[in-house]
Amino acid sequence: MQQRQFIGGIASLQRYGLASQRRTVATIGSFDGVHLGHQHILERVVARAQRDNLHSAVVIFEPQPHEFFAKTSMRPRLMRLREKVSALFDAGVDKVVCLRFNAALRGLTADAFIQKVLVKGLAIAHLDIGDDFRFGCDRKGDFQLLTNAGQQNDFTVANSATLLLNSDRVSSTRIREVLENNDFALASSLLGKPYAITGRVIYGRQLGRTINVPTANVGLGRYPAAVKGVYAVQVQLPSPVNDKADKLLWGVANVGVKPTLDEKDRPVLEVHIFEYQGDLYGQMIKVVFLQFIREEKKFASFEALKAQIQQDCSTAKNVINAITKAVNEQSPVC
Numbered sequence: 001m002q003q004r005q006f007i008g009g010i011a012s013l014q015r016y017g018l019a020s021q022r023r024t025v026a027t028i029g030s031f032d033g034v035h036l037g038h039q040h041i042l043e044r045v046v047a048r049a050q051r052d053n054l055h056s057a058v059v060i061f062e063p064q065p066h067e068f069f070a071k072t073s074m075r076p077r078l079m080r081l082r083e084k085v086s087a088l089f090d091a092g093v094d095k096v097v098c099l100r101f102n103a104a105l106r107g108l109t110a111d112a113f114i115q116k117v118l119v120k121g122l123a124i125a126h127l128d129i130g131d132d133f134r135f136g137c138d139r140k141g142d143f144q145l146l147t148n149a150g151q152q153n154d155f156t157v158a159n160s161a162t163l164l165l166n167s168d169r170v171s172s173t174r175i176r177e178v179l180e181n182n183d184f185a186l187a188s189s190l191l192g193k194p195y196a197i198t199g200r201v202i203y204g205r206q207l208g209r210t211i212n213v214p215t216a217n218v219g220l221g222r223y224p225a226a227v228k229g230v231y232a233v234q235v236q237l238p239s240p241v242n243d244k245a246d247k248l249l250w251g252v253a254n255v256g257v258k259p260t261l262d263e264k265d266r267p268v269l270e271v272h273i274f275e276y277q278g279d280l281y282g283q284m285i286k287v288v289f290l291q292f293i294r295e296e297k298k299f300a301s302f303e304a305l306k307a308q309i310q311q312d313c314s315t316a317k318n319v320i321n322a323i324t325k326a327v328n329e330q331s332p333v334c
Helices: 010-019 036-052 065-070 081-090 110-119 143-153 172-180 184-191 302-330
Strands: 005-008 024-028 055-062 095-100 124-130 156-160 196-202 216-219 229-236 249-256 268-273 284-294
Touching: 005 010, 010 095, 010 110, 024 036, 036 055, 036 124, 036 156, 036 184, 055 081, 081 095, 081 196, 110 124, 110 143, 124 143, 143 156, 172 184, 184 284, 216 284, 229 268, 229 302, 249 284, 249 302, 268 284, 284 302
Parallel strands: 005 095, 024 055, 024 124, 055 095, 124 156
Antiparallel strands: 196 216, 196 284, 216 268, 229 249, 229 284, 249 268
16 A cells, blocks of 8 residues: 655646656546545546556645636535545545646646646556546647547546436535435435534634533634534544544534624534533544534524524434434344
8 A cells, every 4th residue: 555645736746746656547626525426436546556556646626626717606515625635545545636726727728737737747657537527728628638648648548437326427516406405315325425524623602501502613614515504413523532432422513604693704513412521622523414403594682592502402312313213223133
């Protein structure tokens, strides 16, 4: 197994590529969500690299190209950069190359991108791309151009057909639509894993403590989340904090801007973990979404908000009890 490496920018990439003693099997894309379709491509990349004793790499962009062009109205992300990089490494790749999508990168022609990124940067031996991959400011970057460039620069190219699930395309766009409808079972099927948000717990206003409902807050950054509202959730804590690694923790979470408290410019995930006491500040937690409870809304007073929070906790516990009962009934009796 090769050593994992995160490479930021074309300059760093070219230094890595020129110094590398092995060539690379790679793929390129946004990889938002690292869903089932992405995982199939990654499996092929990793398998070929291991077979030929080469590096395996994924090239991603930050911001994603559509975000660069959108400027203001951006569609939700399925995962933030840290989560994406972690998921890509978990899929087995050796190198994650993150290119800053800016005016300079946007201005590269398809031929220049091939030479700077693939040939001089990655020392590419084989490239596996999705069937909808396009690149270059001249709009000439496609499978045929890559194939021609490969013949001239000694690398091969594979065009991966889009993965279908029940005759429907598996894509990040579709998963966003499914999550907007709060269909977490279908989202899990498309993602190949339950939908979750992972992040570091930050300091909030600590108002939850005043009503005996302390919350762990996770900042969501500048990009909108794929879910919004109040949910029943499962929470996974890092093993040094959770002394029983197999213990399941449950809670209720809100994703939004907390309009009652006029925090409209600070989207956040806040989760109250049932029957848990401890300091989570600075810790990474994973929040798995189980079922939608209600939309976020502005209440007339803090007292009305408190009453609704108690109701949300009760509703979430009923949801969780029903889920655990169903799981136990399906488990084989030993």
